[in-house]
Amino acid sequence: MSALVKIDDLKVHFPIKSGLLFDRTVGYVYAVDGVSLEIKKGETYGLVGESGCGKSTLGRGLLRLIEPTSGEITFDGTDVRALKGEQMRLFRRRIQMVFQDPMSSLDPRQSVQSLLVEGLRAHGLHTGRADVQKRLRSTLDSVGLPASALNKYPHEFSGGQRQRIGIARALVLGPELIVADEPVSALDVSIQAQVINLLGDLQESLGLTYLVIAHDLAVVRHISDTIGVMYLGSLVEEADGDQLYERPLHPYTRALLSAVPIPDPRVEDRRERILLVGDLPSPANPPSGCRFRTRCPWSQARCAEERPELRVFDDSGQRVACHFAEEIRSGDLTPHEVRAELVHPDSDPAEVGAELIVTRTDLP
Amino acid sequence: MPLLDVRDLSVVFQRRGTRPVAAVDGVSFTVEPGQTVGLVGESGCGKSVTSLAIMGLLPRRGNTVTGEVRFEDTDLLKLRPAELRDRRGRDIGMIFQDPLSSLNPVIPLGLQVAEVLERHQGRTRREALREARGLLDAVGIPDPSRRLKEFPHQLSGGMRQRALIAIALACKPRLLIADEPTTALDVTIQAQILTLLKELVDNSGTALVMITHDLGVVAGLCDTVNVLYAGKVVERAGRHHLFAAPRHPYTDGLLQSVPRLDADRGGRLHQIRGSVSDNIPWSEGCAFAPRCDRVIDDCIGETVPLLGGALRCTNPVPKGVRV
Numbered sequence: 001m002s003a004l005v006k007i008d009d010l011k012v013h014f015p016i017k018s019g020l021l022f023d024r025t026v027g028y029v030y031a032v033d034g035v036s037l038e039i040k041k042g043e044t045y046g047l048v049g050e051s052g053c054g055k056s057t058l059g060r061g062l063l064r065l066i067e068p069t070s071g072e073i074t075f076d077g078t079d080v081r082a083l084k085g086e087q088m089r090l091f092r093r094r095i096q097m098v099f100q101d102p103m104s105s106l107d108p109r110q111s112v113q114s115l116l117v118e119g120l121r122a123h124g125l126h127t128g129r130a131d132v133q134k135r136l137r138s139t140l141d142s143v144g145l146p147a148s149a150l151n152k153y154p155h156e157f158s159g160g161q162r163q164r165i166g167i168a169r170a171l172v173l174g175p176e177l178i179v180a181d182e183p184v185s186a187l188d189v190s191i192q193a194q195v196i197n198l199l200g201d202l203q204e205s206l207g208l209t210y211l212v213i214a215h216d217l218a219v220v221r222h223i224s225d226t227i228g229v230m231y232l233g234s235l236v237e238e239a240d241g242d243q244l245y246e247r248p249l250h251p252y253t254r255a256l257l258s259a260v261p262i263p264d265p266r267v268e269d270r271r272e273r274i275l276l277v278g279d280l281p282s283p284a285n286p287p288s289g290c291r292f293r294t295r296c297p298w299s300q301a302r303c304a305e306e307r308p309e310l311r312v313f314d315d316s317g318q319r320v321a322c323h324f325a326e327e328i329r330s331g332d333l334t335p336h337e338v339r340a341e342l343v344h345p346d347s348d349p350a351e352v353g354a355e356l357i358v359t360r361t362d363l364p
Numbered sequence: 365m366p367l368l369d370v371r372d373l374s375v376v377f378q379r380r381g382t383r384p385v386a387a388v389d390g391v392s393f394t395v396e397p398g399q400t401v402g403l404v405g406e407s408g409c410g411k412s413v414t415s416l417a418i419m420g421l422l423p424r425r426g427n428t429v430t431g432e433v434r435f436e437d438t439d440l441l442k443l444r445p446a447e448l449r450d451r452r453g454r455d456i457g458m459i460f461q462d463p464l465s466s467l468n469p470v471i472p473l474g475l476q477v478a479e480v481l482e483r484h485q486g487r488t489r490r491e492a493l494r495e496a497r498g499l500l501d502a503v504g505i506p507d508p509s510r511r512l513k514e515f516p517h518q519l520s521g522g523m524r525q526r527a528l529i530a531i532a533l534a535c536k537p538r539l540l541i542a543d544e545p546t547t548a549l550d551v552t553i554q555a556q557i558l559t560l561l562k563e564l565v566d567n568s569g570t571a572l573v574m575i576t577h578d579l580g581v582v583a584g585l586c587d588t589v590n591v592l593y594a595g596k597v598v599e600r601a602g603r604h605h606l607f608a609a610p611r612h613p614y615t616d617g618l619l620q621s622v623p624r625l626d627a628d629r630g631g632r633l634h635q636i637r638g639s640v641s642d643n644i645p646w647s648e649g650c651a652f653a654p655r656c657d658r659v660i661d662d663c664i665g666e667t668v669p670l671l672g673g674a675l676r677c678t679n680p681v682p683k684g685v686r687v
Contacts, residue, residue, distance in 0.1 A: 196623065217551070242628065265603045265607050278506075
């Protein structure tokens with residue numbers, strides 16, 4: 001299968017500005033710091049990681065909703081970063097996004113019809129009333145909503161139905177790639193299953209490619225062909241879903257997998273658990289070398305000096321960014337105690353005295 | 365004798381001009397000393413309102429609480445506000461979901477922990493602060509002496525939740541109520557907090573009421589699980605029993621609809637049809653009937669009683685169907 005999307009060394013850095021009169025840049029938040037990946041046509045690529053790891057920023061950077069700092073994005077042969085203004089706008093028809101919270105991503109004062117038509121108009125697909133009506137109805141039908149929904153407003157729907165509207169809004173433009181940012185995390189378990197099934201059905205019938213961004217590893221494992229694990233702005237491991245579960249190589253992946261609760265007491269009672277100490281370091285001031293070394297029970301001196309590259313581990317195509325993946329796997333390297341380091345969520349790389357000045361992170 | 369005995373607890377919300385809504389509708393359960401009891405359900409099932417009602421934390425107006433909440437020999441619902449204040453934090457501790465909004469942003473952490481000790485155990489400020497340092501240390505906060513002087517915004521989410529646990533456990537309560545204590549946290553931090561809770565509960569003999577929507581959390585932690593649906597307990601069982609052989613179609617459906625990390629990729633998930641808005645009132649039958657796959661004629665008409673104190677269903681999933 002050919003790659004639909006190729007991301008090469010993508011970086012998204014947000015400047016931290018400070019100062020009353022002049023916006024001085026005093027540092028950067030390294031939200032995405034050198035990620036390379038490929039999404040094949042027709043597959044589901046799941047991106048997992050904890051909050052603050054840069055997974056959402058990566059998704060937005062892919063659509064250039066946030067302008068990447070550097071790196072290359074190729075979509076079906078097109079160099080996305082070279083597109084300008086109007087070209088880019090029209091190009092976005094091919095990549096659509098589904099957001100996490102269906103309540104805040106749908107305008108409460110727009111009816112479903114107007115929500116769906118807006119995109120069609122923007123892309124010049126509004127070709128006559130009868131045509132559009134047909135298109136809207138068939139789209140709603142494919143997400144499992146009745147045609148009567150067209151004249152209703154978002155508040156008249158339940159959470160699951162709202163997420164269906166969000167999906168319909170993305171689908172109506174006939175995209176090739178759908179970037180779904182936490183599509184089910186705001187939903188209750190019973191509704192979550194409905195939406196996950198719907199995404200699967202749509203992929204089957206329309207041949208869609210998905211980039212699913214989620215923190216819930218169980219959900220990602222259920223729907224993804226390939227899973228990428230992010231930690232503090234970089235991809236630490238990537239593998240086929242089953243492979244990742246059967247043979248996690250990166251210590252962070254192992255810890256993450258062991259931390260996900262499984263709804264079965266028999267499994268829960270006798271699982272290997274790797275408890276990580278401490279918290280995620282600040283992405284404005286990441287540790288030197290391997291980003292994970294401050295919490296890694298296997299970290300060595302080399303980890304502080306040299307940042308591990310994401311390398312292909314073996315024939316399976318599994319990629320891992322760890323110097324010692326082989327040694328950890330074979331058991332030659334044994335875990336040691338890790339002391340929790342202090343992490344300040346608002347830690348500020350600015351010099352002393354800067355706290356007197358207004359500091360803000362400039363989001364575009 | 366149970367430590368906490370909730371009998372027929374109901375909470376009805378009513379605003380002028382609207383129909384009354386029974387958020388909690390005759391919930392009964394008991395908690396033995398040292399036991400961990402789970403209340404599980406989806407949003408709107410009444411699990412949080414139950415905990416607030418037990419603690420007497422519901423707003424004074426706009427709701428009616430009936431039933432009994434017996435803590436040892438006293439009915440907490442009959443206590444005067446001042447008497448209840450003496451017990452809250454001393455006999456019963458509580459941890460809330462969002463640690464940032466349950467801590468006071470303008471008071472240093474140390475004072476917030478010390479306050480409980482001063483209020484309930486008559487410690488002086490100095491003694492209380494010293495004890496607070498020990499408490500922060502016990503819940504795994506690094507460098508506690510420095511943290512005592514810091515404000516909540518200077519701590520990460522996991523650290524805030526640890527601080528909240530320290531406050532709740534300061535007076536060594538016999539009962540701890542945790543309302544979605546890990547929902548706002550990342551999985552690796554969640555694992556830290558759950559392990560901590562488990563250790564503290566095991567070591568101190570505190571009973572724990574765990575309120576959560578996450579079946580995985582329940583599976584690893586609770587001795588007994590109460591599944592709530594639309595304000596009523598629909599199934600109650602020991603955790604091994606509940607997860608191995610759920611009898612209520614809702615529990616069964618819920619368990620099957622969760623994607624499992626250890627299951628092979630693939631296929632469709634089982635889905636429970638419709639949504640909570642399809643429910644019928646309990647007075648007209650089983651609230652879950654419109655969404656139930658096993659619905660029969662008997663399900664509609666009369667309120668289904670909690671059979672044997674453990675199952676509210678006229679046509680339950682036969683025993684031994686799930687492997």
